[in-house]
Amino acid sequence: MTAGFTRSWRGWLLPLAVLAAAEAWFLLNPIMSDTLAPPSKILLGAVETMTDGTFLRTTYQTLFAAAAGLLIGMTAGTICGIVIGLLRTADRLSSWSVEMLRPIPSVALIPLSLLTFGYGYRMEYAVVAWATFWPFLILTQHALKQIDVRLIEVSRLMGFGILSRIFKIMLPAAAPRLFTALRLAVGLSLVVSVTVEIAANPQGLGYGLMVAQESLRPDRMFALLVWVGILGWALNYFLVRLEGRLFAHRAPGLSADA
Amino acid sequence: MAAVASAIELKNVSLSFGSNQILTGIDMSVEPGEFVCVIGASGSGKTTLLRMIAGLLTPTSGQVLQHGRPVRAPTRKVAVVFQDYGRALLPWRRAYANVSLPLEASGMPARDRPKRIRELLAKVGLANHENKFPGQLSGGMQQRLQIARSLAQEPDTLLMDEPFGALDAMTRQTLQDEVMRLVAERRTTVFFVTHDIEEALYLGDRVVALDSNPGRIAYDIKVPLPRPRDQLTTREHPEFLRLRREMFEIMNKIHA
Numbered sequence: 001m002t003a004g005f006t007r008s009w010r011g012w013l014l015p016l017a018v019l020a021a022a023e024a025w026f027l028l029n030p031i032m033s034d035t036l037a038p039p040s041k042i043l044l045g046a047v048e049t050m051t052d053g054t055f056l057r058t059t060y061q062t063l064f065a066a067a068a069g070l071l072i073g074m075t076a077g078t079i080c081g082i083v084i085g086l087l088r089t090a091d092r093l094s095s096w097s098v099e100m101l102r103p104i105p106s107v108a109l110i111p112l113s114l115l116t117f118g119y120g121y122r123m124e125y126a127v128v129a130w131a132t133f134w135p136f137l138i139l140t141q142h143a144l145k146q147i148d149v150r151l152i153e154v155s156r157l158m159g160f161g162i163l164s165r166i167f168k169i170m171l172p173a174a175a176p177r178l179f180t181a182l183r184l185a186v187g188l189s190l191v192v193s194v195t196v197e198i199a200a201n202p203q204g205l206g207y208g209l210m211v212a213q214e215s216l217r218p219d220r221m222f223a224l225l226v227w228v229g230i231l232g233w234a235l236n237y238f239l240v241r242l243e244g245r246l247f248a249h250r251a252p253g254l255s256a257d258a
Numbered sequence: 259m260a261a262v263a264s265a266i267e268l269k270n271v272s273l274s275f276g277s278n279q280i281l282t283g284i285d286m287s288v289e290p291g292e293f294v295c296v297i298g299a300s301g302s303g304k305t306t307l308l309r310m311i312a313g314l315l316t317p318t319s320g321q322v323l324q325h326g327r328p329v330r331a332p333t334r335k336v337a338v339v340f341q342d343y344g345r346a347l348l349p350w351r352r353a354y355a356n357v358s359l360p361l362e363a364s365g366m367p368a369r370d371r372p373k374r375i376r377e378l379l380a381k382v383g384l385a386n387h388e389n390k391f392p393g394q395l396s397g398g399m400q401q402r403l404q405i406a407r408s409l410a411q412e413p414d415t416l417l418m419d420e421p422f423g424a425l426d427a428m429t430r431q432t433l434q435d436e437v438m439r440l441v442a443e444r445r446t447t448v449f450f451v452t453h454d455i456e457e458a459l460y461l462g463d464r465v466v467a468l469d470s471n472p473g474r475i476a477y478d479i480k481v482p483l484p485r486p487r488d489q490l491t492t493r494e495h496p497e498f499l500r501l502r503r504e505m506f507e508i509m510n511k512i513h514a
Contacts, residue, residue: 158360172350251393
């Protein structure tokens with residue numbers, strides 16, 4: 001506990017020192033900048049963004065778009081991954097298409113998505129879904145391949161049909177690896193949704209960043225930047241904790257009262 | 259020819275992977291209720307033989323029959339207990355839910371399951387551990403759990419693949435006695451693979467030894483030791499000692 005606190009306390013030293021140095025630098029060189037702002041002003045900018053009502057709304061817009069897109073990408077990617085992972089024919093039929101389509105950067109689809117869906121949530125769902133589809137597709141396939149053959153034999157010996165085999169044996173066995181895909185995709189969905197908002201979609205935190213930039217308010221821009229960072233960090237922290245909760249009991253050799 | 263079909267019958271069974279001959283010309287049968295132990299050095303194909311009987315592998319030539327019917331795929335009437343309990347149990351299911359697995363597979367109504375599961379767990383001495391995950395149980399307890407799960411299938415035949423090979427000597431003896439008691443209660447046919455001559459003699463009504471490269475039957479002897487068997491008196495029985503010596507000599511000759 002004490003050791004952990006000491007370590008985490010030391011971890012804060014560097015960022016705090018950088019902030020203090022930045023503040024000192026701005027005090028010694030009183031300039032008006034369109035690109036930079038001292039930490040104190042960023043803090044004030046944050047308070048301003050939080051109190052003028054746009055803050056909650058834009059955060060909600062970004063998170064909602066990211067989550068909905070992720071849900072679509074996850075569902076489609078996992079289902080396709082299962083089909084390709086289980087059927088050799090599907091694997092052969094799709095291998096070229098996957099290799100051709102996967103390298104297309106998700107942000108390259110922004111124009112197409114904008115043409116198809118116009119401004120609003122739907123174009124953002126589409127791009128986020130595309131971006132998150134691939135990690136789920138690839139990692140589900142790999143996860144299925146890595147299931148211990150012994151478990152597959154056990155399910156055959158019990159006489160399970162294909163659906164029970166998938167839901168009672170394969171998916172639970174693959175769950176830790178699928179969760180890794182989820183963690184990866186959650187981070188990705190946030191990155192992509194903010195990118196879409198910066199590039200095209202007039203809503204959410206990304207658009208807020210653009211507005212701050214265009215109205216020459218570096219303090220607000222940095223405040224939003226820090227906030228996006230905190231969101232990403234918090235989501236990952238939560239997922240790591242959840243991962244520990246969900247899968248800790250699988251490790252062999254636990255104490256009897258664990 | 260017996261009036262009742264054998265529980266397991268192998269007719270001139272051979273198996274090869276490519277040019278690699280694993281088993282050749284295996285002819286043997288196991289009668290209902292019989293406890294047959296198969297011994298052989300590693301690489302003699304004894305596990306492969308068990309997997310063919312289970313329906314997990316198809317012979318290259320010859321026939322495998324269960325109760326007179328050819329084996330094409332695994333059936334619920336034949337249960338398998340693997341040596342590597344750590345891989346065969348579902349690590350995300352508690353002891354209770356692991357035993358529940360075959361009941362779910364056979365479509366037993368959910369309301370009938372708890373009683374049956376608790377009976378089985380009590381039978382293998384895990385009544386107080388139903389809420390533990392396999393990772394929280396000792397090796398011996400995990401193997402008991404796998405045995406309980408296999409019994410939940412209500413099998414006619416139990417195929418056991420070196421089930422006690424990874425356990426310490428004390429646990430192994432306890433489990434040997436428990437398995438004999440459990441299968442005697444239900445008159446289950448057992449096909450038990452081991453590399454331990456004494457274990458084979460102690461448990462079996464018959465011992466079949468495999469010669470290797472390619473795997474084939476070297477000899478097949480009856481073990482006329484009285485039942486119930488006992489770790490002390492059976493192992494000191496003159497017939498046990500005589501058979502043990504005989505088998506050691508044969509095995510040495512085979513592997514010379």
